[in-house]
Amino acid sequence: DVKVTQSSRYLVKRTGEKVFLECVQDMDHENMFWYRQDPGLGLRLIYFSYDVKMKEKGDIPEGYSVSREKKERFSLILESASTNQTSMYLCASSLPWAETGELFFGEGSRLTVL
Amino acid sequence: AQRVTQPEKLLSVFKGAPVELKCNYSYSGSPELFWYVQYSRQRLQLLLRHISRESIKGFTADLNKGETSFHLKKPFAQEEDSAMYYCALRRTDKLIFGTGTRLQVFP
Numbered sequence: 001d002v003k004v005t006q007s008s009r010y011l012v013k014r015t016g017e018k019v020f021l022e023c024v025q026d027m028d029h030e031n032m033f034w035y036r037q038d039p040g041l042g043l044r045l046i047y048f049s050y051d052v053k054m055k056e057k058g059d060i061p062e063g064y065s066v067s068r069e070k071k072e073r074f075s076l077i078l079e080s081a082s083t084n085q086t087s088m089y090l091c092a093s094s095l096p097w098a099e100t101g102e103l104f105f106g107e108g109s110r111l112t113v114l
Numbered sequence: 115a116q117r118v119t120q121p122e123k124l125l126s127v128f129k130g131a132p133v134e135l136k137c138n139y140s141y142s143g144s145p146e147l148f149w150y151v152q153y154s155r156q157r158l159q160l161l162l163r164h165i166s167r168e169s170i171k172g173f174t175a176d177l178n179k180g181e182t183s184f185h186l187k188k189p190f191a192q193e194e195d196s197a198m199y200y201c202a203l204r205r206t207d208k209l210i211f212g213t214g215t216r217l218q219v220f221p
Binding site: 059090096097106 | 200208
Protein backbone atom coordinates (compact mmCIF):
# COMPACT_ATOMS: atom_id res chain seq x y z
CA ASP A 1 0.00 0.00 0.00
CA VAL A 2 1.29 3.39 -1.03
CA LYS A 3 2.36 5.47 1.90
CA VAL A 4 3.41 9.06 2.48
CA THR A 5 4.08 9.79 6.13
CA GLN A 6 4.31 13.20 7.73
CA SER A 7 5.91 12.82 11.11
CA SER A 8 4.15 15.67 12.91
CA ARG A 9 0.36 15.91 12.69
CA TYR A 10 0.05 18.96 14.93
CA LEU A 11 2.64 21.56 15.88
CA VAL A 12 2.43 24.78 17.84
CA LYS A 13 5.35 27.15 17.51
CA ARG A 14 6.17 30.71 18.44
CA THR A 15 6.95 33.53 16.05
CA GLY A 16 10.59 33.46 15.05
CA GLU A 17 11.16 29.79 15.80
CA LYS A 18 12.71 27.47 13.23
CA VAL A 19 10.33 24.74 12.16
CA PHE A 20 11.05 21.44 10.43
CA LEU A 21 8.31 19.43 8.75
CA GLU A 22 9.36 15.96 7.71
CA CYS A 23 7.90 13.77 4.99
CA VAL A 24 8.86 10.22 4.08
CA GLN A 25 7.52 8.06 1.26
CA ASP A 26 8.04 4.35 0.82
CA MET A 27 7.17 4.07 -2.87
CA ASP A 28 10.55 4.92 -4.39
CA HIS A 29 8.98 7.97 -6.06
CA GLU A 30 11.21 10.46 -7.80
CA ASN A 31 8.96 13.50 -7.33
CA MET A 32 8.04 15.05 -4.01
CA PHE A 33 6.01 18.17 -3.26
CA TRP A 34 5.05 20.48 -0.43
CA TYR A 35 1.71 22.28 -0.56
CA ARG A 36 -0.09 24.41 1.95
CA GLN A 37 -3.85 24.11 2.26
CA ASP A 38 -5.91 27.07 3.41
CA PRO A 39 -9.70 27.52 3.42
CA GLY A 40 -10.80 29.53 0.43
CA LEU A 41 -7.35 29.38 -1.13
CA GLY A 42 -7.11 25.68 -1.91
CA LEU A 43 -3.72 24.03 -2.27
CA ARG A 44 -0.74 26.16 -3.18
CA LEU A 45 2.61 24.71 -4.17
CA ILE A 46 5.55 25.78 -2.03
CA TYR A 47 8.46 23.68 -3.32
CA PHE A 48 8.99 20.47 -5.20
CA SER A 49 11.84 18.12 -6.01
CA TYR A 50 12.45 15.82 -8.95
CA ASP A 51 15.42 14.01 -7.49
CA VAL A 52 17.79 13.84 -4.58
CA LYS A 53 19.43 17.19 -3.85
CA MET A 54 17.28 18.90 -6.46
CA LYS A 55 14.63 21.46 -5.62
CA GLU A 56 12.44 23.90 -7.49
CA LYS A 57 10.38 26.82 -6.24
CA GLY A 58 6.65 26.57 -6.49
CA ASP A 59 4.17 29.40 -6.44
CA ILE A 60 4.69 30.58 -2.85
CA PRO A 61 8.27 29.77 -1.76
CA GLU A 62 8.90 32.93 0.27
CA GLY A 63 9.70 32.17 3.89
CA TYR A 64 10.34 28.48 3.21
CA SER A 65 13.21 26.25 2.21
CA VAL A 66 13.48 22.51 1.58
CA SER A 67 15.96 19.69 1.83
CA ARG A 68 16.12 16.39 -0.01
CA GLU A 69 19.20 14.45 1.01
CA LYS A 70 17.63 11.03 0.43
CA LYS A 71 15.14 9.93 -2.19
CA GLU A 72 12.49 8.96 0.34
CA ARG A 73 12.65 12.09 2.51
CA PHE A 74 11.64 15.68 1.75
CA SER A 75 11.79 18.27 4.51
CA LEU A 76 10.15 21.67 4.63
CA ILE A 77 11.90 24.30 6.73
CA LEU A 78 10.51 27.55 8.06
CA GLU A 79 13.63 29.51 9.04
CA SER A 80 11.72 32.00 11.15
CA ALA A 81 8.08 31.15 11.58
CA SER A 82 5.49 33.88 11.28
CA THR A 83 1.79 33.92 12.12
CA ASN A 84 0.82 34.00 8.43
CA GLN A 85 2.43 30.59 8.07
CA THR A 86 -0.23 29.06 10.27
CA SER A 87 -1.70 26.47 7.93
CA MET A 88 -2.14 22.83 6.99
CA TYR A 89 0.92 21.54 5.15
CA LEU A 90 0.56 18.62 2.77
CA CYS A 91 3.39 16.53 1.41
CA ALA A 92 2.91 14.49 -1.76
CA SER A 93 4.93 12.20 -3.98
CA SER A 94 4.62 10.83 -7.49
CA LEU A 95 6.34 8.86 -10.18
CA PRO A 96 7.67 10.82 -13.16
CA TRP A 97 4.60 12.46 -14.55
CA ALA A 98 4.37 10.62 -17.83
CA GLU A 99 3.84 7.33 -15.99
CA THR A 100 0.69 7.90 -13.96
CA GLY A 101 -0.03 11.56 -13.33
CA GLU A 102 -1.17 10.81 -9.79
CA LEU A 103 -0.05 12.49 -6.59
CA PHE A 104 -0.06 10.53 -3.32
CA PHE A 105 -0.61 12.71 -0.29
CA GLY A 106 0.30 12.48 3.35
CA GLU A 107 -2.21 13.13 6.11
CA GLY A 108 -0.98 16.66 6.63
CA SER A 109 0.78 18.65 9.34
CA ARG A 110 -1.25 21.38 10.98
CA LEU A 111 1.03 24.17 12.10
CA THR A 112 -0.04 26.97 14.41
CA VAL A 113 2.33 29.89 14.88
CA LEU A 114 1.59 32.05 17.91
CA ALA B 115 -1.68 32.45 -16.82
CA GLN B 116 -2.59 28.88 -16.06
CA ARG B 117 -5.39 28.81 -13.56
CA VAL B 118 -8.15 26.64 -12.16
CA THR B 119 -11.37 28.21 -10.95
CA GLN B 120 -13.97 26.55 -8.76
CA PRO B 121 -16.68 29.17 -8.33
CA GLU B 122 -18.61 27.46 -5.52
CA LYS B 123 -17.20 27.16 -2.02
CA LEU B 124 -20.12 25.09 -0.82
CA LEU B 125 -22.70 22.96 -2.58
CA SER B 126 -25.53 21.44 -0.57
CA VAL B 127 -27.92 18.85 -1.95
CA PHE B 128 -30.25 16.16 -0.68
CA LYS B 129 -29.56 12.49 -1.09
CA GLY B 130 -30.65 11.29 -4.53
CA ALA B 131 -30.36 14.71 -6.16
CA PRO B 132 -28.00 15.30 -9.10
CA VAL B 133 -24.69 16.96 -8.37
CA GLU B 134 -22.50 19.15 -10.56
CA LEU B 135 -19.28 20.61 -9.19
CA LYS B 136 -17.98 23.29 -11.49
CA CYS B 137 -14.40 23.68 -12.66
CA ASN B 138 -13.07 26.09 -15.27
CA TYR B 139 -9.48 26.37 -16.38
CA SER B 140 -7.18 28.60 -18.38
CA TYR B 141 -4.38 26.90 -20.25
CA SER B 142 -2.81 27.59 -23.61
CA GLY B 143 -1.98 24.02 -24.64
CA SER B 144 -3.75 20.68 -24.33
CA PRO B 145 -4.88 20.51 -20.72
CA GLU B 146 -4.60 17.52 -18.46
CA LEU B 147 -7.18 17.74 -15.69
CA PHE B 148 -7.96 15.86 -12.52
CA TRP B 149 -10.43 15.75 -9.67
CA TYR B 150 -9.13 15.06 -6.17
CA VAL B 151 -11.30 14.38 -3.12
CA GLN B 152 -10.73 14.67 0.61
CA TYR B 153 -13.19 12.90 2.89
CA SER B 154 -13.40 13.89 6.53
CA ARG B 155 -10.24 12.91 8.44
CA GLN B 156 -8.75 11.25 5.36
CA ARG B 157 -5.93 12.23 3.08
CA LEU B 158 -6.42 13.89 -0.26
CA GLN B 159 -6.71 11.34 -3.03
CA LEU B 160 -7.23 11.14 -6.76
CA LEU B 161 -10.84 10.67 -7.80
CA LEU B 162 -10.54 10.71 -11.57
CA ARG B 163 -8.55 12.07 -14.48
CA HIS B 164 -9.94 13.19 -17.79
CA ILE B 165 -7.61 11.11 -19.96
CA SER B 166 -8.97 7.91 -18.43
CA ARG B 167 -12.58 8.73 -19.31
CA GLU B 168 -13.60 6.62 -16.33
CA SER B 169 -16.45 6.72 -13.86
CA ILE B 170 -15.39 6.45 -10.23
CA LYS B 171 -17.98 6.07 -7.45
CA GLY B 172 -20.59 7.14 -9.97
CA PHE B 173 -18.81 10.42 -10.77
CA THR B 174 -17.89 11.47 -14.29
CA ALA B 175 -16.20 14.54 -15.71
CA ASP B 176 -16.00 15.59 -19.31
CA LEU B 177 -13.43 17.96 -20.68
CA ASN B 178 -15.09 20.72 -22.70
CA LYS B 179 -12.37 22.62 -24.49
CA GLY B 180 -14.79 25.11 -25.99
CA GLU B 181 -16.04 26.19 -22.58
CA THR B 182 -12.69 25.42 -20.89
CA SER B 183 -14.55 23.40 -18.28
CA PHE B 184 -14.16 20.09 -16.49
CA HIS B 185 -17.27 19.82 -14.34
CA LEU B 186 -17.72 16.83 -12.02
CA LYS B 187 -21.13 15.19 -12.16
CA LYS B 188 -23.08 12.50 -10.43
CA PRO B 189 -26.72 11.73 -11.21
CA PHE B 190 -27.73 10.66 -7.69
CA ALA B 191 -25.79 11.97 -4.72
CA GLN B 192 -25.14 9.77 -1.68
CA GLU B 193 -24.42 10.87 1.88
CA GLU B 194 -20.96 9.33 1.65
CA ASP B 195 -20.13 11.73 -1.19
CA SER B 196 -19.90 14.55 1.36
CA ALA B 197 -16.31 15.77 1.08
CA MET B 198 -14.02 18.50 -0.19
CA TYR B 199 -13.44 18.34 -3.94
CA TYR B 200 -10.52 19.94 -5.76
CA CYS B 201 -10.07 20.35 -9.48
CA ALA B 202 -6.45 20.30 -10.64
CA LEU B 203 -4.57 21.15 -13.81
CA ARG B 204 -1.23 19.72 -14.79
CA ARG B 205 1.48 22.30 -15.44
CA THR B 206 4.62 20.52 -16.69
CA ASP B 207 5.32 18.04 -13.85
CA LYS B 208 3.24 19.80 -11.23
CA LEU B 209 -0.41 20.15 -10.36
CA ILE B 210 -2.09 23.45 -9.70
CA PHE B 211 -5.28 23.20 -7.71
CA GLY B 212 -8.46 25.17 -7.52
CA THR B 213 -9.81 26.58 -4.28
CA GLY B 214 -12.05 23.60 -3.70
CA THR B 215 -15.78 22.99 -3.28
CA ARG B 216 -17.28 21.43 -0.20
CA LEU B 217 -20.13 19.09 -1.07
CA GLN B 218 -22.70 18.43 1.63
CA VAL B 219 -25.25 15.71 0.98
CA PHE B 220 -28.16 15.74 3.40
CA PRO B 221 -30.25 12.64 4.15
